[in-house]
Amino acid sequence: MVKYEEMAPYEYFSESVPQGVRAVCVGWLEQGSQFSLGEVDGGFIESLGLICRDYAQMRTRGWHRCELAHQGAGVEYPVTIQVEDDVVSLGGAEVRVVSADGTWLIAPDLVHHYVTEHSYLPPDEFVEAVTARRIAPGV
Template sequence: MYYADMSEYRLQLTSDDEGLSFLAIGWLDEAYPFTTGPTPVEFQERLLEHCIRGVHEPTLGFHTCQFCEPQGFTSDGRSIITKTWVHYKGKRFFIDNGEIWIPDGNITYSAPVMIYHYVTVHHYRPPEVFINAVLRCPLPYEEEYLAFVRSLKEPFNTDLFDFYRDSETHNYSELY
């Protein structure tokens, strides 16, 4: 799903609730060009922490990268797409499902978990304000970030989905 960087992104669980309003970052699509360039290593490291340890709104499906080449084709000509994964603390995790929320003052940015892949593999360079927000943002397991999550209205103030923690008991990293 494409959203232009810095455009309004509204998350609504039902048509009756007013939802939460964010600024979209990294909701890329092959039909739209995106800015490329280097990003600071510290930004990439903190972004990975959010993409593994602070996932919001995971769904039952998954997203494949439109920018990666297919890994082959089936006998009837369909593309074989591999899932997007990373290594983190000695484990392999898929990062193709859910989004991260980066609070920065009175603004909250929403990015797909795939943003880490886009940054490190396809050299996507998010807007500077987002890079700086990630560098300032507490990590998702720190109390300041958890307080941000608790401050959200129902039902958005639920526990974070932590692939690293949850894989120990539920093996979410090997679902696919």
């Protein structure tokens, strides 16, 4: 994965963002990344799981691996999560939500893994937009 700083202008699939829309990166973590740590509430985790399952965008061919350190035997690939009765594979799409001011906040779907397994604390705007389930329109 290409390194993108937190809240930096989004460039990965820039042609997929409508003209005039401000889009920024959230949670594009890689080995050696410095990131905020903390806890989020269960409502955020539930909403994020549903968004990863139902509204993943910009699907790619193949899977990105989590490059962060793992305890024990590591992690299976692709990374999967349980969302209700469904198993959802992560590492091959993006999560796109809209902040209260209209900015698109774009994260790899692995953001769910980063939050739940690595205690990544996303910016408040992202937590609020995910919890409110304000999904950016698909392309």
